[in-house]
Amino acid sequence: MMTTESTPVTRAADPPRLRPVVAIVERYLTLYRRLWQASVFSSFILPILFLVSIGIGVGGYVGSVEGVDYLSWIVPGVLVSTAFQICVGESTYPVLGDFKWVRAYHAMRAAPVSPKDIVHGHLIYMIFRVELAIAAFLLVVVFFDGLHSPWALATVPICALLTAAVVTPVAAFAASIESDSYFALLFRFVVIPATLFSGVFFPVEQLPAAIRPVAYASPVWHAVELSRAATLGRAPGWPILVHVGYLLLWAVVGLIAARRVFARRLED
Amino acid sequence: MADQSLIFARGLVKRFGDFTAVDGIDLDVAPGEAFGFLGPNGAGKSSTMRMIGCVSRPTAGQLRILGMDPVRDGTRIRARLGVCPQLDNLDPDLSVRENLTTYARYFGVSRAEARTRADELLEFVQLSDRANGKVEPLSGGMKRRLTIARAMVNDPDLVLLDEPTTGLDPQARHLVWERLFRLKQRGTTLVLTTHYMDEAEQLCDRLVVMDGGKIVAEGSPRSLIQNYSTAEVVELRFADGLDSNAQYAAKLDGIGERVDPLPDRVLLYADDGDEAVAEVHRRGLTPASVLVRRSTLEDVFLHLTGRTLVD
Ligand SMILES: Nc1ncnc2c1ncn2[C@@H]1O[C@H](COP(=O)(O)OP(=O)(O)O)[C@@H](O)[C@H]1O
Ligand SMILES: [Mg+2]
Numbered sequence: 001m002m003t004t005e006s007t008p009v010t011r012a013a014d015p016p017r018l019r020p021v022v023a024i025v026e027r028y029l030t031l032y033r034r035l036w037q038a039s040v041f042s043s044f045i046l047p048i049l050f051l052v053s054i055g056i057g058v059g060g061y062v063g064s065v066e067g068v069d070y071l072s073w074i075v076p077g078v079l080v081s082t083a084f085q086i087c088v089g090e091s092t093y094p095v096l097g098d099f100k101w102v103r104a105y106h107a108m109r110a111a112p113v114s115p116k117d118i119v120h121g122h123l124i125y126m127i128f129r130v131e132l133a134i135a136a137f138l139l140v141v142v143f144f145d146g147l148h149s150p151w152a153l154a155t156v157p158i159c160a161l162l163t164a165a166v167v168t169p170v171a172a173f174a175a176s177i178e179s180d181s182y183f184a185l186l187f188r189f190v191v192i193p194a195t196l197f198s199g200v201f202f203p204v205e206q207l208p209a210a211i212r213p214v215a216y217a218s219p220v221w222h223a224v225e226l227s228r229a230a231t232l233g234r235a236p237g238w239p240i241l242v243h244v245g246y247l248l249l250w251a252v253v254g255l256i257a258a259r260r261v262f263a264r265r266l267e268d
Numbered sequence: 269m270a271d272q273s274l275i276f277a278r279g280l281v282k283r284f285g286d287f288t289a290v291d292g293i294d295l296d297v298a299p300g301e302a303f304g305f306l307g308p309n310g311a312g313k314s315s316t317m318r319m320i321g322c323v324s325r326p327t328a329g330q331l332r333i334l335g336m337d338p339v340r341d342g343t344r345i346r347a348r349l350g351v352c353p354q355l356d357n358l359d360p361d362l363s364v365r366e367n368l369t370t371y372a373r374y375f376g377v378s379r380a381e382a383r384t385r386a387d388e389l390l391e392f393v394q395l396s397d398r399a400n401g402k403v404e405p406l407s408g409g410m411k412r413r414l415t416i417a418r419a420m421v422n423d424p425d426l427v428l429l430d431e432p433t434t435g436l437d438p439q440a441r442h443l444v445w446e447r448l449f450r451l452k453q454r455g456t457t458l459v460l461t462t463h464y465m466d467e468a469e470q471l472c473d474r475l476v477v478m479d480g481g482k483i484v485a486e487g488s489p490r491s492l493i494q495n496y497s498t499a500e501v502v503e504l505r506f507a508d509g510l511d512s513n514a515q516y517a518a519k520l521d522g523i524g525e526r527v528d529p530l531p532d533r534v535l536l537y538a539d540d541g542d543e544a545v546a547e548v549h550r551r552g553l554t555p556a557s558v559l560v561r562r563s564t565l566e567d568v569f570l571h572l573t574g575r576t577l578v579d
Contacts, residue, residue, distance in 0.1 A: 023373035103357035111374035
């Protein structure tokens with residue numbers, strides 16, 4: 001029979017701020033270790049099927065776009081939109097669920113973990129998840145001869161930046177609603193347009209001039225532009241700093257919003 | 269006194285908008301005590317517990333936990349608390365053991381230590397055979413025990429239990445009580461809320477009776493019964509009860525110390541129940557059923573508030 005006295009727990013007297021964030025990331029990784037199989041299809045197999053069917057199938061009709069074969073042209077698009085889908089998927093239902101049904105965030109909050117730590121831990125885990133998926137994707141794409149420059153490695157930090165730009169505002173949104181029916185609005189009016197009109201499948205110049213600003217406003221387009229420049233080994237149409245700066249802006253504003261909303265919801 | 273109190277509150281208030289959930293309460297909980305909040309739903313127990321747990325900011329009043337200020341030192345205080353909330357918030361996709369090891373990490377317990385600790389605690393709450401199983405199929409009582417084990421992963425100085433056995437069947441409740449009793453015997457300071465008077469009587473050295481955000485009485489279960497009730501209570505049910513209980517109460521006037529007509533029965537408070545029953549019969553009254561029992565905290569609550577604890 002156990003006695004609580006037998007193992008006195010050693011605790012750091014004054015915990016460094018990083019420690020709870022690491023613990024949150026560990027919790028997500030433990031969950032992921034149990035549930036990863038479920039995500040293999042959507043975050044790895046599906047993008048590859050997309051690439052094969054659209055890149056090679058549709059590409060046969062399209063021929064070349066902006067001077068490269070269509071497959072090579074859409075590789076960065078599919079890459080970024082995969083990252084985007086993972087970010088949205090993991091920041092909507094799972095976040096609302098951890099507030100509302102699982103109440104895991106309340107459990108964390110009762111421990112010496114702050115709402116900020118929770119937001120940061122979730123973001124770090126998301127970057128890990130996205131990088132894992134895009135690493136697998138890039139590896140496969142090499143065999144399709146879809147990468148044309150060592151700059152393709154730059155997609156790793158680009159996708160990390162996109163993750164920060166997407167996860168934080170979406171998590172803030174998820175933390176601010178009571179019913180999951182709001183997600184339908186998010187998917188219909190934000191996620192689908194952001195996927196369709198962000199230069200993933202065709203250049204935004206094809207869009208009517210009136211719709212083009214939708215693309216420019218979408219963080220997805222900026223990440224696609226940067227990634228396409230990287231995998232094709234050429235300079236993007238706009239200055240790199242503008243793209244990076246715009247993504248950073250989303251990340252910073254999103255982070256501030258997420259910290260606030262998480263804190264408000266956990267403090268009542 | 270205040271310096272040694274693990275919980276010290278004066279005029280503690282919690283408002284939600286215009287609504288006052290906790291209405292100026294004073295508390296002193298000493299180390300090693302098992303302290304209870306007894307009150308019906310909506311009394312303000314959980315709101316108080318959440319302020320003590322440093323996850324809800326007091327609206328007004330003074331509050332010190334472990335000698336510290338919950339607003340300024342919340343993180344440091346929570347590091348030394350164990351919390352079993354009213355609503356279970358276990359991770360359903362993690363295994364039973366992972367629920368403990370993951371939680372221990374939030375407190376900065378090392379991985380190796382978290383594993384040892386988890387195994388000891390699972391043993392303690394009698395869930396060792398479920399260690400690698402999922403949380404979902406556990407019964408309500410098992411989940412509750414797991415949540416209690418989780419509250420112990422950091423070897424807390426103060427354990428907060430919000431309605432630890434609400435919704436459990438009698439057998440499961442007794443198992444939980446038995447584990448909590450062991451914690452208490454070890455000198456762990458327990459603070460619990462309940463609307464079960466038997467739970468309060470069994471586990472609490474001292475308790476406050478709460479109603480409408482206020483503390484209406486305070487003391488040990490025994491002293492509360494002594495002060496606010498009689499040693500025994502006679503429950504009388506009349507065949508034509510319901511509407512006529514008030515009239516019967518008038519006829520019973522003067523027997524024992526107090527007569528209390530309820531919708532379904534009349535209560536007679538008397539130190540000698542049998543003597544009171546004899547007097548009822550002498551007055552020519554013929555209740556359909558007569559029950560003489562010892563006084564409980566339920567009677568105390570009824571006397572203080574005019575209402576029953578569980579509706
Ligand atoms: N977050 C909240 N917002 C508004 N009202 C609340 C909130 N939490 C509790 N209350 C109200 O405060 C009162 C006391 O609730 P609570 O402390 O949960 O009581 P108990 O735990 O004794 O049942 C209830 O009337 C409840 O509806
Ligand atoms: Mg409650």
